[in-house]
Amino acid sequence: MSMDVDITPRARKVLVFVNPFSGPGKALDIYQKRVVPTLAELDLNFHLIITERAGHAKDVVKTIDISEWYGVIIVSGDGLIFEVINGLMSRPDWEHAIHHLPLGVVPGGSGNALCCAINSHNGEPYKDNILTHSLFVLAKHKIKALDLVAVDTCEGRHYSFLSITWGIISDVDIESEKYRSLGNARFTVGALVRIVGLRTYHGRLSFLPCEPYRCHTSRSTSCSTWEPSVNANTADVVTSQPKSRSLSCPDGLGDSATEEVLRSRLQHGGPADEPLTPVFPEEGGGDLETVIANSSTPAADSTQLTCDSPSRGDAATPRPVETALLPPLSDPVPASWVTIEDNFVTVVAAYESHLGPDIIIAPEATFNDGIIHLMFAKAGISRSSLLKLFLSMENGSHVNSPDIEIIKVKAFRLEPITPGGVIAIDGEKVKYGPIQAQVLPGLARFMA
Template sequence: MILKGKLVHQGIEVPDSSRSYCGSAAKQPQVISFDEIIWAETVGNAINLSYIQLNADKTKGELRMTRLRIEDEEPQSGASPPVYILNEAYADSKRQKRLYVIVNPHSGPGHARKLYHDHAEKLLKAGRCEITLQTSNYIGHAEELMKDLDIEQYDAIVCVSGDGLPHEVMNGLAKRPDGAHILATTPICQLPGGSGNAMCYSLNGTVDVSVACLNIIKGVAMPTDLMAITQRNRPTRYSFLSQSWGIVADCDLGTDSWRWMGSFRFELGLLIKLISGNTYPCKISYKLACPEERKSVIAYFSENKASGISQKLDEHSLDLKYGTVDDQIPQDWTVETHRDMVNFYVGNMPWMSSDAIVFPYTLPQDGAMDMITWDSDVKFFEGLQRFIAMTKATHVNNPRLIYRKVVAYRLEPLSEHYLSVDGESYPCEQFQVELLPRAGCILSRGDYAAVP
């Protein structure tokens, strides 16, 4: 069936036989948005159109294909209708991206391979992406693959996994002689194949695979801040998401053997740890990016959000301004000892899972990390309420939860517990973290989707 289409400002107007008007069988027009269109080409006497139809709040999508004939006059640009449609649909985004796709079949509940082959692959191919497929076979494999990858042959690296695989990819690229340049100019993306999928949710506002594919197909490369981590006698590592010490790290890494449960393992681990009443003594030192009063944090966020998101890619140094964990703590840092710490959490993206917007005041290029701390002045139900409040970001209103913007910090564990970096286990020893402005690269469709 060939539909009659009309070019309008937002896209292509076509009849929608699925709707009725005032109870009649009359067809009511719908508009296929340019934002949803991923390919158009003339085949025979009609245009073959591929698009990902989004729901009202753009959290779910479905691949659609239709044949149509443009009934009105040629576009004013003089281009043929398919060329005009693609120009409007892609604007500044590169078409037919060359993707290096890495699938981790062991991520989360183990569904990553099925998710890719049953869903993601056909979407990426419908957008005419060129795909090189690779499987990550063991821990550290992706990091090894990055050392010799001919990066000039690809427009983006796509991780079908949880948040651990992007962490490996990033650190593998950083080891190369041209690591700083590659990290700053090569987008690293995620299709939601793990338990947490925080990168996917932070960039898309959903973990729906169709929406994530649309962001990859049509996204524009955008700089993002990274974080450099040093520990004694170890090479510098890089983090894009978070570091946690305390109850969150225990709920994550302490439930690793429960990955078959999916994201529910976090909730179950949380209940167990809250009941146990564990504390996590540590010493923290930090340099503030702005005063720690909540109004100052909000002002910092608002000012950076108002300045907009830059899409200019340029190489930024991976050199450390504040030294390493082996150096003396600078005199202008604040030093605190917490004997009863319950949760120490630092993040560089807003969502840590699909139901937890932990850091609502973070932005991809604001030059700061968001730090949350709370001590053991809470009972079981209040602690549970704080975590429930993270689903709507209202936890930041709690006066006993401290929310800071920092540019660097150091943590010294005073007991033996888990230390989590981007959801990966790190040695439980003193470490220092420094914000590296605009040192990384992601894909985004015009804005940072999940910023409140």
Template sequence: EGVTWGLLSRPCHVLVLLNPQSGTGHALQLFHSLVQPMLDEADVAFTLFVTERPNHARELVRAADLSQWDAVAVLAGDGLLYEVVNGLMERQDWQAAIKKPLCTLPGGSGNALAASINHYAGNTRAFKEELLTNCTYFLCKGLHAPMDLVSLSTASGKRLYSFLSFGWGFISDVDIASEKYRQLGNARFTVGTIQQLAGLKVYKGRLSYLPVETSSSVSSAPGSPSEQNSHHVPCSNGRPLHILPQPAPRPPHEGSWPEDSLLVPFDQPVPKHWTVVPEEEFISIFAIYQSHLGADFAMAPTAKLHDGAMHLFCLKAGVSRLGLLRLFLAMEKGTHLDLNCPHLHYVPVRAFRLEPFASTGLMTVDGEPLACEPVQGQVHDQLCRIISG
């Protein structure tokens, strides 16, 4: 697929959504002292909207007349951009709305997309004000590129759109448990990791996926209900989590959502050419679609904005605490795969299904919590657009 770059016209008008609570609580101050002077200089006009509560931004972009703005920027963490993406997808005119160029200006404690875009642009790693300056500079330049989104569907009928990650187990626990350390900014993840290492838990479930390699060699669409996969092991050491399959949720309007052509309903086994992981005990399952999970956390160094892949990491039970600590410390430089840890499995995938055997632990989507239940998802190539370097 070709990549179409775009450029914001000049002068242009940008909606800036700002979460005053994100990160260390200085986003508004940072806007006035750092962002605004650069936008003024570059002839970028803006409308500033300061959120008052969770979902405020989501409701705004769901209903607003988007034609007033050339781009929608978010000065916050990844959580607020996640609201924006989902708010846009809830619109009747989602097909046009989701093409509005988005922009991440890092002001939160989790700024994974900003760190990733900084990396894609070839910059050395940057933190805090320096990262914010780089990202504001990208907005001033106005170059935007397509970005893949992942659609996630749950057994109880939720449907979500995600630009960053899906996770379960250790890494998600760190993300959620470290919320209370948000005053520490970026360091919250390091503190959280060490804390979670003390009470390491095992999560049981079945993981299946469609590797990128397989998907490019299989020409026919999966379509028909598949027969039992040959690796498909009946669950022995866990009870399958029974949730009655719900009809696919309908969008609240006429236009249908992008079709999940790679997925079959939860009551059917995954298509035959998928891989079913034989092990069913995990420390963490984590799919990341960008290079960085944090400014100093290069989880998938080869990932790109539109590589058509989720980078799936599966950390199997049996890894020692020391082994795990080593892996996480190596992630700072992105060298964790070089350690050849036998418990860490990495594969780029187009789609996956995760069926937990019990509803233990939280799942996370782009760092935001999701109640634990069966989930499946697939990549939608170049569905949205993002200001990039």
């Protein structure tokens, strides 16, 4: 069944959020000069909210009457999209809200990953004049399904649409924010600094693969293999997958039939849980100028970072969705999962093709494939190879590199052992510590 739905402009209005401080600070200008004329051309009524602080858009969408709006348009970067999604998922009627309020995105940030992915999948340019082409895509009036990923952290539950990053990729993303005025060039500057001052991180990565997984044991401290099993704990969640979907998990996350099965298993809000207080050490890092001095590879520390109480707590967004694949963060992962313990340069979980105009992180990813594209590079990679890896991400050819391993998974857990790193969800820094995630196929809607 096609997930495309025509959205004919109706009497309802579009809610437009503009973050005046996103990216190079031009979002308001973009709104006035480009978005308003486009919406007028489309004969759409709209209501503008200029965000006044972080969390403003999240608070607004928590309380709006969904029936009054036919969509939300976000003129900003990926951070505001993350906010709006998590605001919708905080509502008591989250299932209705996330399904019936499609998101439209207009690039106003510095990375604009989702806009790049949307334009790319529509055959539109995304490097030059991304704005014009994004408005064109928006004007086509199509709604499509978008996978979300439920993410448990020590501070609670988040819902992610783009990526989870650890190691050099998140270091670069977060540490280079001070160079936001450079636009996308900030990532290049940050990457060069980080490659010079290369750090590695010891940790444990566990995952439930879509396909049989064989360990590359020569470079792993420890690893287990995985073969499909009738006992795999996915069997009670999913139905069979159309064989034509070559990128899909074999047992079926990602198609609309599966979505119906999953949706029928979703439960509305459990009791509000206590927020968690992490017990791991203070975060390290620092500004770019001090990165090199502080960035020698830390010795592997066998003390695993933990949350100090069970992970059902939620300081972020309520946990209304039953994530059948995820045990509590404080419990061991199921025996059927693969676990690798090693020293990593980076771990990236991506569910969109792009992380920005110059990073095609998961070329095979589509918006509703029901797959987390989990990739990692281990310690031992030379600086020159790492630089080549970064450069090859511009066209996605890093996927062929022997220095990176890429696995399609449904769920994973990352347990950092090295203290003092950065973990980012959709480019937003979260509390550093254990984190786990499960894909929720096609839960959201977006305008494409």
